Amino acid sequence: MQAYLNDCILSALDAMGGAPDGFSPEFEQPANPDHGDLSCNAAMQLARHFRKSPRVIADELAGHLSALPLDPKRVASVEVAGPGFLNFRFADAHLADQLKQIIDAGAAFGKTTSGTGKRALVEFVSANPTGPLTVGHGRNAVLGDTVANLLEWAGYEVDREYYFNDAGRQMRILGESVRARYMAHVNPDIPTKEIGEGEEVLTVPEPFPEDGYRGEYIDAIAGDLFETHGGDLDTADLDPFKKAAEKQIFADIEATLKRLGIHMDSFFNERTLYETNRVWEIIEAFREKNLAYDKDGAVWFKTTEFGKEADTVLVKSTGEPTYRLPDIGYHADKLERGYDLCIDIFGADHIATFPDVLDGIRSLGYDADKVDVVIYQFVTLIRSGEPVKMSTRKATYVTLDELMDEVGDDVTRYFFLMRSPNTHLEFDLDLAKEASDKNPVFYLQYAHARICSILRKAEETGLSREGRADLGLLDHPTEQALVKVMMDLPETIDRAAENREPHRLSNYLRDVAVAFTQFYGQCRIIGENDELAKARLQLADAARQVLANGLSVLGISAPERM
RNA sequence: GCCCUCGUAGCUCAGUGGAUAGAGCGUUGGUUUCCUAAACCAUGCGUCGCAGGUUCGAUUCCUGCCGAGGGCACCA
Incomplete structure (x- = not known):
């Protein structure tokens, strides 16, 4: 219908001496039904061009339109209103046809x-397996999955991917936390200590790391290990504890996602980027382009070339890369897989990180315009009128599963989808629970x-x-x-x-x-x-x-x- | 100090440069011999943070200021 009217207005304009090159009329659906079904502001846009008042131009346009004439099976009426709008009313036959x-x-x-004909990859959730998904992850998960659905309905062929890293410091602390709990299962008389301050004080086994993961799921994993292996595990080797924790936590995460109706097509382990040497190849490529250099035992990325105030570190002096390097490699990998569109779903805390990544892949010759980052603002949980501070490590969080238990799966999804991603989401738990039928x-x-x-x-x-x-x-x-x-x-x-x-x-x-x-x-x-x-x-x-x-x-x- | 997001009704939020700025909740009153009352109808509710600028026209775009949140690590 809009295309039809577009053509009609253009031919009417031809009869009036022609419109400027590249002009195309704009249409909108009036909020007020008295203004018809579709309105066009061409007369106002062209006021300067014709050196006449919009009202006069609109009258002339309307005259030429009726002379065409307009197809009575589609358009019932056209009238000039307000400052110079052309208001069209659809014919009943058109509605029946629709x-x-x-x-x-x-x-x-x-x-x-x-x-149609394009492939998209939506990367979301991407939480490292250090604990259950929380309400914060929920917004990411539901947003990402729904964006993927929307792209599918818009004709794209879409894949969903989960990116994670099971090698870093966080995972080591996770393993140590499980190991300490396991040792307490083996020897209930193991010495204990207190960690934390104030209300956050927790009594833990002596080997428990100071900044360890406090959640009860840690002890559950340790308990399972004790049931399976008794006291036979070698506590000098951290690996089995880390592996067991990762396996169990990932299973829980997948179960939570499944409950939300989310299925990932692939999981991408950051480790792959080291095994294929991609990260080191990228550094070499940067060096050749004079975008990377050594200083203080670290490898630096010349982000000042891209307008940043300071250069940033790609590889720490310990030899460990920062997140930038694998992220650049990961995005290069995605683009090499032939996607026309790569969407990342990030929380607002990552807002400053992706420009480096985009600059990185662009300077490697990839089309960074194919990468689109969706930033969502934080979810503030309100309980009894007070904001709840959440930390996975301190175990002061509400899990996504708990939320779904309370308010239901459909409400959970809808709640995360009813507001714009870039507004802070205030999630009043009491309201969601008590008034869920509203x-x-x-x-x-x-x-x-x-x-x-x-x-x-x-x-x-x-x-x-x-x-x-x-x-x-x-x-x-x-x-x-x-x-x-x-x-x-x-x-x-x-x-x-x-x-x-x-x-x-x-x-x-x-x-x-x-x-x-x-x-x-x-x-x-x-x-x-x-x-x-x-x-x-x-x-x-x-x-x-x-x-x-x-x-x-x-x-x-x-x-x-x- | 610099960067990003936000600021719209009592509350939570929509709003594509356009005409009288909308919805839910909350308020008050009404509606059921009738296909689901988890509903409907009525009701009131605004200096669109402030000040400039661009435009025929600005809640919308630009600049500055104020306020809220987030980010500015050899963390991610």
Whole structure:
């Protein structure tokens, strides 16, 4: 429709002496229904060009448009309003036609082709296996998975990847923490000590590292080791403890993700980048380009070349690379795998780190424009009106599993998706628990369940929705409003995918549910004459389909009964 | 000090350079012989942080200031 009107306006402009090169009219859906179904601001844009007031230009445009003339099956009216808007009203036949298209597309309605033929990789979660996923990881996980879903609906072929490192300092401390707990299982009389200060004081076995992991899961892993091996494990060797912890924690992480409906296509271990020598090859490449040099026993990256205030370290004097080096290698690897788009989902604390990585891969000759970073702001947990400070190591956190136990899987996903990624998310636990039945997600699901109920009841009364119906009978304002909002699903998905902003879809689905509920409140289906009932049944079924499609993109269930 | 994000209704937040800035929650009142009341209808709620600039037009873009959060390690 917009393409059609675009052409019409351009030919009208030709008749008026032509528009400037490269001009294309802008369209928008007016917020106020009195302003029609689609409005165009061409007259205002061209005020300077024609040296006339927008109002006059709009009148002339409208005149030429009616002389074309406009297809009466699509456009019912065009009028000039406000400072010079051209407001178009769609013909009823057009709406019926759109509804038919929604019905025919069915479960595929909403899919677009903007990414067709392109491959995308979404990297998310990427937590090192040092503890259970927390609420903070939850936002990352749900955001990443939903962005991936959106890209799939926009036509991309999408892979989901989890990047991790099981070799660093954190993992060593993890192993030491488990080992100390294990030693206490073997010898319950082992000397203890106190670590931490104030309210955070914890009594631990003597070998427990000062900054060790305090969570109960550590002791559970140690307990399992003791049950399996008794006291036979050699505590001089840290490796078995680290391995056992990693294995168990990864299993827990995967189980949590599965509960959220998330499946990773691949796990990428940072170690690979060392085994293939890629990181050292990158350093050599940088040296050749005069972007790396030695100083104080470390290898430095000349980030000043890219406008930074200071150079940064690539390899510490201990010989251990900083995160930058493997990250550059990892992104190079992704791009070599042929992806057209690589998306990273990062918390706001990583906001300053990725420019180095992008500069790095760009200077290696890769197309850094294919990398897109989604930054989300932190989740602030509120418990009893107080913010909860979270630390994995101190075990003052709420796990994702606990959250799902409290509020349910669908609410958890929806909560993380209902706000823009770049706003701080205030998560009031008490509110989420106590008032969970007031969560908007239920409103969407309820609308879906209600339609399913109507469809069941219609079937019982022998009313069929199969076959041809006269959709032109749907002329009630609430029916037309519903069709109009349903038509927007593909564009909403496209925009949400393009901007990596799932909340656009959450908000949209609420609009659909509202439009359906208003229709439901004013129009009956069962009990009307057969022709009208059938048309309305198909309309309701289409609304059900739109809700179901949208919810599936969000990864939220669409129940048939509630 | 420098960088990033945010500042919109009592609260939590939407808002594509456009017309009278929206929704949920909360407030108050009403609605059920009727396809799900987990609902609907009505109701009030605003110096869009402040000041400039660009524009026919700015909550939206630019600059400065104020405020909140995050980041500025040989941590990730």
